[in-house]
Amino acid sequence: xxxxxxxxxxxxxxxxxxxxxxxxxxxxxxxxxxxxxxxxxxxxxxxxxxxxxxxxxxxxxxxxxxxxxxxxxxxxxxxxxxxxxxxxxxxxxxxxxxxxxxxxxxxxxxxxxxxxxxxxxxxxxxxxxxxxxxxxxxxxxxxxxxxxxxxxxxxxxxxxxxxxxxxxxxxxxxxxxxxxxxxxxxxxxxxxxxxxxxxxxxxxxxxxxxxxxxxxxxxxxxxxxxxxxxxxxxxxxxxxxxxxxxxxxxxxxxxxxxxxxxxxxxxxxxxxxxxxxxxxxxxxxxxxxxxxxxxxxxxxxxxxxxxxxxxxxxxxxxxxxxxxxxxxxxxxxxxxxxxxxxxxxxxxxxxxxxxxxxxxxxxxxxxxxxxxxxxxxxxxxxxxxxxxxxxxxxxxxxxxxxxxxxxxxxxxxxxxxxxxxxxxxxxxxxxxxxxxxxxxxxxxxxxxxxxxxxxxxxxxxxxxxxxxxxxxxxxxxxxxxxxxxxxxxxxxxxxxxxxxxxxxxxx
Numbered sequence: 001x002x003x004x005x006x007x008x009x010x011x012x013x014x015x016x017x018x019x020x021x022x023x024x025x026x027x028x029x030x031x032x033x034x035x036x037x038x039x040x041x042x043x044x045x046x047x048x049x050x051x052x053x054x055x056x057x058x059x060x061x062x063x064x065x066x067x068x069x070x071x072x073x074x075x076x077x078x079x080x081x082x083x084x085x086x087x088x089x090x091x092x093x094x095x096x097x098x099x100x101x102x103x104x105x106x107x108x109x110x111x112x113x114x115x116x117x118x119x120x121x122x123x124x125x126x127x128x129x130x131x132x133x134x135x136x137x138x139x140x141x142x143x144x145x146x147x148x149x150x151x152x153x154x155x156x157x158x159x160x161x162x163x164x165x166x167x168x169x170x171x172x173x174x175x176x177x178x179x180x181x182x183x184x185x186x187x188x189x190x191x192x193x194x195x196x197x198x199x200x201x202x203x204x205x206x207x208x209x210x211x212x213x214x215x216x217x218x219x220x221x222x223x224x225x226x227x228x229x230x231x232x233x234x235x236x237x238x239x240x241x242x243x244x245x246x247x248x249x250x251x252x253x254x255x256x257x258x259x260x261x262x263x264x265x266x267x268x269x270x271x272x273x274x275x276x277x278x279x280x281x282x283x284x285x286x287x288x289x290x291x292x293x294x295x296x297x298x299x300x301x302x303x304x305x306x307x308x309x310x311x312x313x314x315x316x317x318x319x320x321x322x323x324x325x326x327x328x329x330x331x332x333x334x335x336x337x338x339x340x341x342x343x344x345x346x347x348x349x350x351x352x353x354x355x356x357x358x359x360x361x362x363x364x365x366x367x368x369x370x371x372x373x374x375x376x377x378x379x380x381x382x383x384x385x386x387x388x389x390x391x392x393x394x395x396x397x398x399x400x401x402x403x404x405x406x407x408x409x410x411x412x413x414x415x416x417x418x419x420x421x422x423x424x425x426x427x428x429x430x431x432x433x434x435x436x437x438x439x440x441x442x443x444x445x446x447x448x449x450x451x452x453x454x455x456x457x458x459x460x461x462x463x464x465x466x467x468x469x470x471x472x473x474x475x476x477x478x479x480x481x482x483x484x485x486x487x488x489x490x491x492x493x494x495x496x497x498x499x500x501x502x503x504x505x506x507x
Contacts, residue, residue, distance in 0.1 A: 032254075032258060041073075041233065044071070047076070048076055049077040049078075049195075051139075052079070052199070058355050058359070060202055062235075064261070068200075078090060078104075079194050081132065083110055083113045099122065100123060103132070126161060126413055129377065130148075130416060130419035131150050131151065131377075131419065132194075137374040138193035145190055148191055149187065150381065150422045152453070178190055195229070196228055196229045197231070198233060199231070201234050203215075204236065206236040206238075213249060219372050220373045226256050238262065239260060268352040272361070275347055296431075296461065299460050300317065301320045301321075303428055304330050305330075309379075311334070311335065311387070311389070312389045317389035318356070320389055333376070333379065334357045335357050338368065340364065342362060342368070345361050381422075382423075389428045393448055395441065395456055396445050397495065398473060399427075399456035401421060402448035402450055403417060414451060417452070421456075422455070441493075442492045464479050464480065464505075475497045475498070475499055476497065477502065477503065485498060
């Protein structure tokens with residue numbers, strides 16, 4: 001190609017009528033548009049690997065999943081944050097035994113997902129949520145593997161995590177150990193990228209070139225998932241002509257998208273419709289359990305300092321945002337792609353495309369920002385979040401944390417917790433002091449798979465507040481007014497020091 005001649009011809013065109021004729025830029029991109037979801041997925045064969053967008057039920061490609069379910073394609077390997085619910089989203093494929101292996105971060109409340117895994121009917125690779133997002137992003141970017149601190153000194157590095165069980169609950173397939181390397185004095189784990197035969201994603205709008213715009217937190221895993229498939233199939237609520245989308249507002253360029261369908265009559269279920277208190281139970285008498293959880297949350301809120309960026313886990317940690325001290329302003333980061341999280345909505349404000357990491361409906365506030373899951377965990381992994389508050393099943397005396405499964409019995413999945421505990425932020429654990437059966441939750445050594453090793457800085461329960469030193473262990477710094485040091489010793493399964501400045505918990 002003679003570049004000089006080409007530029008001269010372009011200049012000549014510009015002098016004729018002052019513009020290049022539009023036909024010079026004609027494109028076959030309209031060939032990306034398929035009539036319906038069934039046509040778009042009909043060449044997905046048995047045994048294919050799929051990379052699927054969505055978080056909970058938010059931003060899932062429900063039409064493409066429905067078409068794949070009707071088609072009956074089976075023995076699928078699916079990489080997705082979670083698997084919907086029992087009767088919607090990827091849960092439909094699970095119910096009909098179309099999925100052979102799930103690569104996911106969270107099982108959550110999908111009882112069929114958990115049942116199939118524990119009964120040996122489904123293979124599951126439990127993957128930290130941020131690592132999963134980055135594995136997709138790396139796959140789409142041509143990066144075969146990367147190092148991350150997430151999962152060092154846990155099952156992620158050491159292997160042995162059940163991937164598949166035998167009917168008698170013995171482990172049939174276990175995860176392999178991962179290579180590790182020390183950089184600047186810190187251990188990192190090698191993770192391989194994820195690619196798929198197809199990507200299935202959901203966007204709000206597209207143009208005929210396949211440029212995509214997502215809506216609110218429905219962006220989540222969709223952009224990295226889209227890039228990781230050899231063929232990306234996107235379903236959208238609206239397809240607009242070329243030129244109608246502002247190039248500055250396009251979230252995913254059409255180069256990543258090979259097929260488009262326009263969905264109709266979206267159900268867009270809300271997994272956890274959560275409304276402001278005055279519209280959702282104000283005035284009801286609170287149970288003893290609710291009062292206890294509020295007490296823990298109020299104490300946790302005292303760890304907020306002005307200007308902090310904070311990530312709050314599901315349950316008691318999220319409650320802490322209701323008790324931010326006067327004069328303190330914090331920014332709440334939700335790992336599904338929201339910074340600057342507002343209060344729960346009114347019934348009129350509730351939006352299926354705007355949820356938090358606990359799948360609850362939320363709102364934005366002035367200054368909020370929305371982004372994809374891979375960027376969210378770049379914030380976390382990069383050390384930009386100041387404080388993490390999480391729940392726990394077990395914590396040991398040196399700050400090891402276990403909070404996502406009891407092998408062979410309960411599987412919830414790590415979600416984003418492994419990433420958060422490896423981020424270098426201050427980690428505060430909020431939990432009931434003992435299990436419901438009275439067994440200890442604060443131990444000399446955890447006997448459940450670790451979420452993070454020596455990562456916890458503080459433990460807050462209804463009875464006590466401990467600081468955690470990674471070498472020296474626990475120090476009791478606050479105690480409930482109705483409790484005694486002797487009671488704390490009895491209900492704590494690890495030794496601890498008592499601060500000479502021991503105080504009563506003040507909430």
